[in-house]
Amino acid sequence: MTPGDDVGLLAPVRAGAAAEASTGDAALLQAMLDAEAALTRAQAALGLAPAEAADAVAAAARAERYDVRDLALRARAGGNPVIPLIADLTAEAGPDAAPYVHRGATSQDIVDTALMLTAARTLPGVLVDLERTAAALAALAARHRDTPMAARTLTQHAVPTTFGLKAAGWRSLVLDAHDRLSALRLPAQLGGAAGTLAAFGDHGIALAAAFAAETGLAEPTLPWHTLRTPVADLAAALAFACGALGKLAADVLVLSRTELGEVAEGSGGTSSAMPHKANPVRATLIAAAARQSPALAAVLLGSLVAEDERPAGAWHAEWQTLRELLRLAGGAAREAAELAEGLRVFPYRMRAQLDLTDGLIVSERIAAALAPHVGAARAKALVAAAAQRAAAEAVGLADALADDPALAGLLSTARLTELADPTGYTGAAPALADRALRRAPHAADSQERP
Structure with a gap:
């Protein structure tokens, strides 16, 4: 292990999740290299660079050829990792291709595009796990459509409801999260030094389109160096997903308390001191992610206030923040799918709670x-x-x-x-559950995920 390796020792919610691998240092480095290679390919496609140069840059754009730790240390001199990476990539590509490496671009073009590539490569796994969660909750809602339980407001018994309606409500939030994430438009970034594309002469707009096509990302209308809608939209959707899953987790944590025992995780976690415990660990990890995500989203939304044509600090604050938010959403979605698929429901305990107040x-x-x-x-x-x-x-x-x-x-x-029989007073709960279950997830955006 080298200094700086991030293995998630204090972040079990994302440890081992697909989102962890797709957002790791090696993956981010590869995304930057992919952006550089796409830029040279786009210029070659427009006749602005030799095809041989594009091939050489593509061959050199392999993350395993570079020392991530060394790049991170050298990034301090210029404030971002692209500057030392260009030097190394130029040397790897060889003297004939060297003039075409990073030609006309700025560091922010590469980092922004790389982060959008990282998001595009992470989101499909998140969406799959949200679909798994929704499917499992749909099955629970249908099975327990008529299972009566106590509804609680301000922590107290309110009126009877059904567990089917509660599960249908969880599913509705999960589908809301899925719809928001699947509708995201993730654009490439190419603007040059100050967003004018001046270094590309008369080919700037055409090159921006070709570059986006090469990356598989959407083509932006304008360079968005200080127009941070893509990052803000992504932040909001990711934080919403964590919060939506957090509602599921919060209810499971309450309902699985010893004195209630209305539900339980399929396989609870152990305690270091109390052998009898089966802790609701998955719900705990989801709840932890949901509590962290609003603050991270706030940082990214705050970066909308970016001065001039390229900002100092606002942009830099996004990098780690966005990565962590992707990881939290990815880890929470995985835990939610496993939680929902394994959740055990105890109707007899629900009935006992209903009868508690006679x-x-x-x-x-x-x-x-x-x-x-x-x-x-x-x-x-x-x-x-x-x-x-x-x-x-x-x-x-x-x-x-x-x-x-x-x-x-x-x-x-x-x-x-x-x-006085509570089972006869569930109102429209069963019909509402049926109505909610008729909703299907929206199809993912047609934009191809690179």
């Missing part, structure tokens, strides 16, 4: 049934008083209401018992 969870339903007899306000007050008596005397809500002389003759004991 009818209080359906107080809304009983008040609605009484309203035609005594008015809505009076009905609410009567049920509230009965609820207080039920809690104080440890009796069911139906019993407390049946003993209330103010309600004599309004609702029979049998009717009160029926109304």
